[in-house]
Amino acid sequence: MDITPLRVAVIIGSAREGRFGPTVAAWVAAETARRRDMEAETVDVAEAGSGTVTKQLGWADAFVVVTPEYNHSFPAPLKATIDDHYSEWTAKPVAFVSYGGLSGGLRAVEQLRPIFAELHAVTVRDTVSFHGGRRCFDADGRPTDAESVVAAGRMLDRLAWWAHALRDARSIRPYAS
Numbered sequence: 001m002d003i004t005p006l007r008v009a010v011i012i013g014s015a016r017e018g019r020f021g022p023t024v025a026a027w028v029a030a031e032t033a034r035r036r037d038m039e040a041e042t043v044d045v046a047e048a049g050s051g052t053v054t055k056q057l058g059w060a061d062a063f064v065v066v067t068p069e070y071n072h073s074f075p076a077p078l079k080a081t082i083d084d085h086y087s088e089w090t091a092k093p094v095a096f097v098s099y100g101g102l103s104g105g106l107r108a109v110e111q112l113r114p115i116f117a118e119l120h121a122v123t124v125r126d127t128v129s130f131h132g133g134r135r136c137f138d139a140d141g142r143p144t145d146a147e148s149v150v151a152a153g154r155m156l157d158r159l160a161w162w163a164h165a166l167r168d169a170r171s172i173r174p175y176a177s
Ligand SMILES: Cc1cc2nc3c(=O)[nH]c(=O)nc-3n(C[C@H](O)[C@H](O)[C@H](O)COP(=O)(O)O)c2cc1C
Pocket: 014, 015, 016, 018, 019, 020, 021, 022, 068, 069, 070, 071, 072, 073, 099, 100, 101, 102, 103, 104, 105, 133, 134
């Protein structure tokens, strides 16, 4: 088994002026980077088209998509970034951290799962969701609820399992075309 740290791209899924997404993504990236088995890079869908995003997605062994909910779904710039790429997603795992109003962004997450299945990516069952968005974070950008930190750890453990399994598998044989 390859024990090189897994490369995790943490994707900020919103792009609007005044968005809260970077705060959530910064916390997720910090939780990821403090693990011995992972390194993290933050990908911003607001920078789509710059070429940087494509490089970052190609570099990654695994993804954490940080998404809010807009009108019971996910933001359009996130979908555009997903659609602009193909092989970058293939045979890699995707986990989700969501936020929003009462729903905590869970409807956005459930709508993203079949999209990633179409792209031959594997979605991780465990999610972290913040019901109430900004109110769930303190002034330092950390969740006020300790349960969220526990949930993130469990989600990243499972993301790591899939990322190792799929990275090893991709190195043994190319994904079936
Ligand atoms: C256009 C729009 C639609 C929204 N629709 C929903 C919704 O359907 N359900 C929900 O729980 N929250 C909804 N919200 C609240 C957002 O999820 C919340 O404001 C979140 O912080 C937005 O993410 P952002 O700040 O990163 O853009 C909506 C917000 C916007 C701007």
